[in-house]
Ligand SMILES: Nc1ncnc2c1ncn2[C@@H]1O[C@H](COP(=O)(O)OP(=O)(O)O)[C@@H](O)[C@H]1O
């Protein structure tokens with residue numbers, strides 16, 4: 646499947662709802678490079694959903710502009726614009742009276758794709774999002790919440806859009822399934838390399854899935870737009886520091902794995918617990934503290950020892 650991605654630019658984008666004293670989104674400017682995941686995060690009412698819906702013109706801009714690959718959204722036919730953008734929401738919004746295949750085929754049908762094409766594409770997409778192709782003939786009511794969310798993602802990907810908008814897609818899903826969906830989404834993204842604008846109110850989710858994070862404060866004003874590492878280690882102001890939490894140094898540990906730090910020699914030591922090099926530093930620290938061990942042997946995928954690590958090495 647050929648893939649493509651578009652650059653997304655917010656240029657002083659502003660939304661003022663009628664009869665409201667303050668704008669919901671206030672002169673938002675940021676650039677999402679093609680192929681990156683930008684997470685919009687912030688408190689409830691901060692203007693995240695509004696900012697997202699400005700992009701596919703579900704809500705009209707009051708002033709400013711939004712450009713996709715250099716082209717203003719207002720210069721495009723609104724139907725064409727929406728078809729070229731994948732949209733995934735928390736409530737999923739599958740048509741209940743239609744099968745999974747018919748749901749996934751919604752946009753391709755509008756483009757005049759044949760039944761055969763849609764059938765093959767559905768099977769391919771279901772596999773991609775981690776569902777057995779036999780689900781094509783089921784109805785939404787026969788699926789769990791997590792499965793419905795997977796179908797929603799498959800439907801958004803069906804026309805291979807260069808840009809995806811995702812509004813709290815996993816917020817209503819229980820934590821274990823949510824973690825799995827996040828992992829699968831990241832695996833998928835490594836393959837597809839779409840440009841993604843992903844909204845969440847959960848800073849941990851933002852850190853996990855974002856290449857960059859935009860923090861919105863009340864009134865839809867951008868507080869910081871930066872890499873997860875800089876958001877955690879160099880918060881721009883007190884609002885950001887509060888929002889990311891007092892444990893931000895600990896959260897920053899989750900951004901690196903044991904394989905990315907220098908280890909001590911001493912792989913011959915017997916009787917020490919073993920830990921995979923792919924473990925992130927936060928989990929590794931938890932592992933050492935929970936086991937009451939002051940040292941562990943780090944092993945690669947094949948179980949070969951690479952060196953040892955102590956809690957002090959991790960914190961440093
Ligand atoms: N259709 C609307 N009309 C008037 N005000 C709205 C409308 N939709 C949202 N708002 C207001 O705009 C602000 C931002 O809302 P929203 O974008 O939904 O925030 P978030 O997604 O970050 O929770 C809130 O104060 C909300 O009450």
Ligand SMILES: [Mg+2]
Nearest residue numbers: 693694695812
């Ligand atoms: Mg919202």
